[in-house]
Amino acid sequence: MLQIQNLSAGYGKSRVLQDVSLQVGPGELVALLGRNGSGRSTLAKAIMGLVPAQGRVVWRGQQLLGRTTFEIARAGLGYVPESRDVFPDLTVTQNLLLGQKPGHAASRWSMNDMFALFPQLQQRAHVKAGVLSGGEQQMLTLCRTLMGNPELILIDEPTEGLAPQLVAQVATFLGTLKARGVSVLLIEQKLSIALQVSNRCLVMGQGRVVFEGSPATLLANEVVCREWLAL
Numbered sequence: 626m627l628q629i630q631n632l633s634a635g636y637g638k639s640r641v642l643q644d645v646s647l648q649v650g651p652g653e654l655v656a657l658l659g660r661n662g663s664g665r666s667t668l669a670k671a672i673m674g675l676v677p678a679q680g681r682v683v684w685r686g687q688q689l690l691g692r693t694t695f696e697i698a699r700a701g702l703g704y705v706p707e708s709r710d711v712f713p714d715l716t717v718t719q720n721l722l723l724g725q726k727p728g729h730a731a732s733r734w735s736m737n738d739m740f741a742l743f744p745q746l747q748q749r750a751h752v753k754a755g756v757l758s759g760g761e762q763q764m765l766t767l768c769r770t771l772m773g774n775p776e777l778i779l780i781d782e783p784t785e786g787l788a789p790q791l792v793a794q795v796a797t798f799l800g801t802l803k804a805r806g807v808s809v810l811l812i813e814q815k816l817s818i819a820l821q822v823s824n825r826c827l828v829m830g831q832g833r834v835v836f837e838g839s840p841a842t843l844l845a846n847e848v849v850c851r852e853w854l855a856l
């Protein structure tokens with residue numbers, strides 16, 4: 626469904642990604658692990674057309690490289706960046722409504738689905754997003770992207786800085802995406818979450834994919850865990 630072949634990308638003269646190839650199948654949740662600076666966020670940005678890249682990013686048979694971020698999102702890809710991304714002066718409900726894509730077929734996700742996943746957002750439905758806690762803003766960013774009905778969603782470190790209870794809610798959220806057939810490429814620092822929710826794990830190191838396999842295979846690979854994940 627998403628096929629990345631020999632992707633290279635970087636900033637100015639510095640080359641960050643080198644020859645990255647991977648794929649994400651329909652309804653699959655692929656976890657992208659690695660140390661800080663290994664290039665995972667750059668990969669997500671390259672897929673979304675946010676950093677210059679060479680190679681092939683093929684989505685449903687069509688090359689995405691060279692298209693604008695807007696066109697890539699319209700083609701069915703959602704992106705939740707590492708930084709929380711809300712409209713601070715709009716309420717929670719208004720933020721969610723803005724996530725919908727006008728003129729598209731009805732989203733398979735309703736506002737009530739979002740409130741069922743994160744009840745805190747319902748309690749704060751009419752509060753301006755700018756006064757929410759960091760964790761609540763993270764939930765709102767996830768939900769707003771989902772309201773756009775993506776077929777594949779790239780999520781960059783959704784549990785970073787969250788209290789354990791919220792981490793558990795994000796894990797449930799990811800499980801719901803999987804259960805409802807949304808493909809996910811998840812950048813995650815917490816190995817426990819990645820192992821719990823993913824079908825397959827990729828490990829990146831120095832801008833390359835250095836491991837690919839099931840969560841169980843990754844856990845059993847002491848060399849990869851030590852050298853590339855510092856476990």
Ligand SMILES: Nc1ncnc2c1ncn2[C@@H]1O[C@H](COP(=O)(O)OP(=O)(O)OP(=O)(O)O)[C@@H](O)[C@H]1O
Binds near residue numbers: 668
């Ligand atoms: N805007 C930028 N300009 C220049 N270099 C950058 C930029 N963003 C990232 N880099 C560099 O690219 C490399 C990969 O960073 P990237 O953010 O993709 O890694 P990461 O695996 O997502 O790690 P992290 O979790 O720390 O973000 C790092 O060396 C980083 O310093």
